[in-house]
Amino acid sequence: MSTQRRPAHTGSPNAPAPLPFSGEPAYFGLMDSAPRETPDDDRNPLHLLSLDALRRRTSMKWRTYPEDVLPLWVAEMDVPLAAPVARAITDAVALGDTGYPTGTAYAGALADFARTRWGWDGLAVERAAIVPDVMLGIVEMLKLITGPGAPVVVNCPVYPPFYQFVTHMDRRVVEAPLGGDLRIDFAALEEAFRHATTGGGRAAYLLCSPHNPTGTVHSAEELTAVAALADRYGIRVVADEIHAPVVAHDTAFVPYLSVPGAENGLALMSASKAWNLAGLKAAVAVAGPAAADDLARLPEEVSHGPSHLGIIAHTAALRDGRDWLDAVRAGIDDNRRLLAELLADRLPQVRYRPAAGTYLAWLDCRPLNLGDDPAAAFLARGRVALSPGTSFGTGGAGHVRLNLATSPGLLTEAVRRMAAAVD
Structure with missing residues (x-):
């Protein structure tokens, strides 16, 4: 098992000179106000921001590396904010509505989204709770169903x-x-279940659905089998479904709690990945019918952790940002195909299976003979930042994770640089 953290990359006085960028010009440049509606001739939000505009952002993706590096690593999207979300935030700020979070609006919006998008009407608002974000929500769920020292099963690389x-x-x-x-x-x-339950005690299975970094979308049959196996071994399932809204147009996402046998499961959901809202913290914990008593034991102070503006933004995204989401999904579908073509042309040794979920690509670079951490070579020689596979545990060595949620021009330039790095 690997618990290696992502290495911190910094600039170096001996770093290679920047390579030229051949990306597309922006339609609007850096927007000075709330995002306008996308023009009729281009509905893809991934096409709207120039590299210069993106470099003015102050978030982790754009400030971790020097300016000559193209960052395609952490899961932030290169898009303007969806207009309904921007309006909800600016309206709240204008009203001074920046207090403490409360209520069930977020859970209600999520329940409606689940019903209309996934055909699942089992997300009961009374069995839901707001939590600070998905990972902190996972921590709270694991505290409810396991004790100190308990085993938690994960599917690596993860x-x-x-x-x-x-x-x-x-x-x-x-x-x-x-x-x-x-x-x-x-x-x-x-x-793993057998090992985790040897000697008794409470164990949990932390399911990543869709799976990060591979983008695998689990089928109903697979999830039903997970529930049956967990029941056989007395293991509780906690599902991280943060990427659930971001699946290919020909793919159906299946919520874990919707399958037979998952009644005592717990799930964490959020609009943060699909609408690029990581900086506006909020998520929802959802309990199956047999896990309602567990969720009821969630400490009241946990509900103070989400951002009130985050809840407003996430609720607006789920209710009013669906057309925007579909445009992003179409753009990501295009980028999956584009990446496959670019790699076949420039880096045919790299193994890539376009996935049905997330906006992440998992690249097997072992045939390039760049060692366990090819991301280090792509950064040093090509000035492209990717997530190193070694950070994802067993099975990650020799791999990199690439963020597809960018413009076709930037993606094309990144692969060009990666190819140049191994020439």
């Missing part, structure tokens, strides 16, 4: 904070590696 948060809260990670097809390997999962 989102690095799964390791960091679980171990920080005095639980221990048990890995169940994905199969060669990047889907759940049920033999490995059962072995």
Whole structure:
């Protein structure tokens, strides 16, 4: 098991000179006010911001590396804010509505989204609670159903904070590696469940759905099998479904709590990834019918953690930002195809399977012979920042994660630089 944290990359006086950027010009440049409606001739929000505009952002994606580096690593999208979300925020600020969070508007909007988008009417507002964000919500759910030192099963390679948060809260990670097809390997999962429950005690399974970094979208059959296996071993399932709204147009997302046997499960959902709202913290914890009593024990002070403006923004996104989301999903579908074409042309040794979920691409760079951390080579030689696969646990060595939620021009330039780095 790997618990390696993402290395901090800094500039160097000996860094290579910046490579030229051949991206597309912005339609509007840097917007001076709330985002306008996308023009009729281009509904793709990923096309709207220039590299110069993006570099004026002060978030982690754009301030971790020097300006000559193209950042395609952390899960932030290169898009303007959806207009309905921007209006909701500016209206709240104009009113001075910046107090403490309360109410069920967020959970209600999420329930309606789940019903209309996923065909699931089982998200009951009375079995939901607001939490600061998905990872802190996961921590609170694990506290409710496990004790100190308890095992938590994860499917590696997986989102690095799964390791960091679980171990920080005095639980221990048990890995169940994905199969060669990047889907759940049920033999490995059962072995992990058996190991986790040896000697008794409470254990949990932290399910990433859709899976980060591979983008795998679990089927109803797979999730039903997960529920049956968890029931057999007495393991409680906590599902991280933060990427649920971001799936390909020909793919159906299946909420874990919607499948037979998942009644005692818990899930964490948020609009943050799909609408690029990571800086506006808020999420919803949802309990299956048999887990309602567990969620009822959630300390009242946890509900003070979300941002009130975050809840306003997330609620507006779920209710009024669906057309914007569909435009982004179409753009990500295009970028998946574009990346496959670019790699086939410039880096044919790299193995890439376009995934149905998330806006992340998992690239197997082992044939390039760049060692366990090819991201370091792409950064040093090509000035492209990618997430190192080693941070994602067992199975991540020799891989990188690339963020597809950018313009086609920037994506094209990034692959050009990556190819130049190995020439």
